[in-house]
Amino acid sequence: MRWIEHEAAPSPDGREEGREAPSRRTILGGMGAAALLGLAGCSRSVDMPGMMGLDNITTGSIRADRPVPPISVDSHITSPDVMYAGLTDGGFAVPAVPYQKVKSEFRRQIVVDPTGEAPGTIVVHTQERMLYLVQPGGEAIRYGVGVGKDGFRWSGRANIQYGREWPTWTPPPEMIQRKPELVKWQNGQPGGLMNPLGARALYIYQNGRDTGYRIHGSPEWWSIGQAMSSGCVRLINQDIIDLYSRASKRNPVLVV
Numbered sequence: 001m002r003w004i005e006h007e008a009a010p011s012p013d014g015r016e017e018g019r020e021a022p023s024r025r026t027i028l029g030g031m032g033a034a035a036l037l038g039l040a041g042c043s044r045s046v047d048m049p050g051m052m053g054l055d056n057i058t059t060g061s062i063r064a065d066r067p068v069p070p071i072s073v074d075s076h077i078t079s080p081d082v083m084y085a086g087l088t089d090g091g092f093a094v095p096a097v098p099y100q101k102v103k104s105e106f107r108r109q110i111v112v113d114p115t116g117e118a119p120g121t122i123v124v125h126t127q128e129r130m131l132y133l134v135q136p137g138g139e140a141i142r143y144g145v146g147v148g149k150d151g152f153r154w155s156g157r158a159n160i161q162y163g164r165e166w167p168t169w170t171p172p173p174e175m176i177q178r179k180p181e182l183v184k185w186q187n188g189q190p191g192g193l194m195n196p197l198g199a200r201a202l203y204i205y206q207n208g209r210d211t212g213y214r215i216h217g218s219p220e221w222w223s224i225g226q227a228m229s230s231g232c233v234r235l236i237n238q239d240i241i242d243l244y245s246r247a248s249k250r251n252p253v254l255v256v
Helices: 030-040 173-178 180-185 237-246
Strands: 085-090 092-094 108-112 124-126 130-134 137-145 155-163 201-204 209-218 227-231 235-236 254-255
Touching: 085 108, 085 237, 092 180, 092 237, 108 235, 130 237, 155 209, 201 227, 201 237, 209 237
Parallel strands: 124 254, 209 235
Antiparallel strands: 085 092, 108 137, 124 130, 130 137, 155 201, 155 254, 201 209
């Protein structure tokens, strides 16, 4: 979607029961299901990294003995060669991601929602390095993320106030002190392929105030799954473009 709100430039960055009708889901069964799953790269298993270990943050945790509902199949979410192909966006040629080098659990996929949160909620599980965008009907779109280093992380409930396409990045003074070479960007680095905020940024506010933290893209696809940012949540550029298109202003955010 296109963000239509025009606000002042963001402050510096400091720091994805039961069966539905067939029209909503593709019901998988028998050999046809196996073939379709193999083609789409869509997993129905709940025993995978990021699906477990959420019991302490929600009441909707996944148990090994819980029946697994059928999972939707969408080539834009479940087929890596489609998801991570090169594309032109905003006048920039975003390169293809060599997804074979990205751990499979960190590739975008549809999963059974493990969070118990309302549809539309963005849940970031920093320990698992996963972001969930909760969907209706018990599903979630899951994205692998990079998170902040120890001492730079933020957690809590908040919301997305607004977003930007190919945003400007301005390093805060304390970051310039740590990395003097960034002084050239003290007035802002224009959006582009090498901008640390990547193709999109979602700005996190809590109680009407800017937290200084963002959910944003990154050209450094190899950093997904690691803790190396200055506190923000980073996604592969193709993934943040996808998440941005599905998010809306005021989406609830939970970071744990």
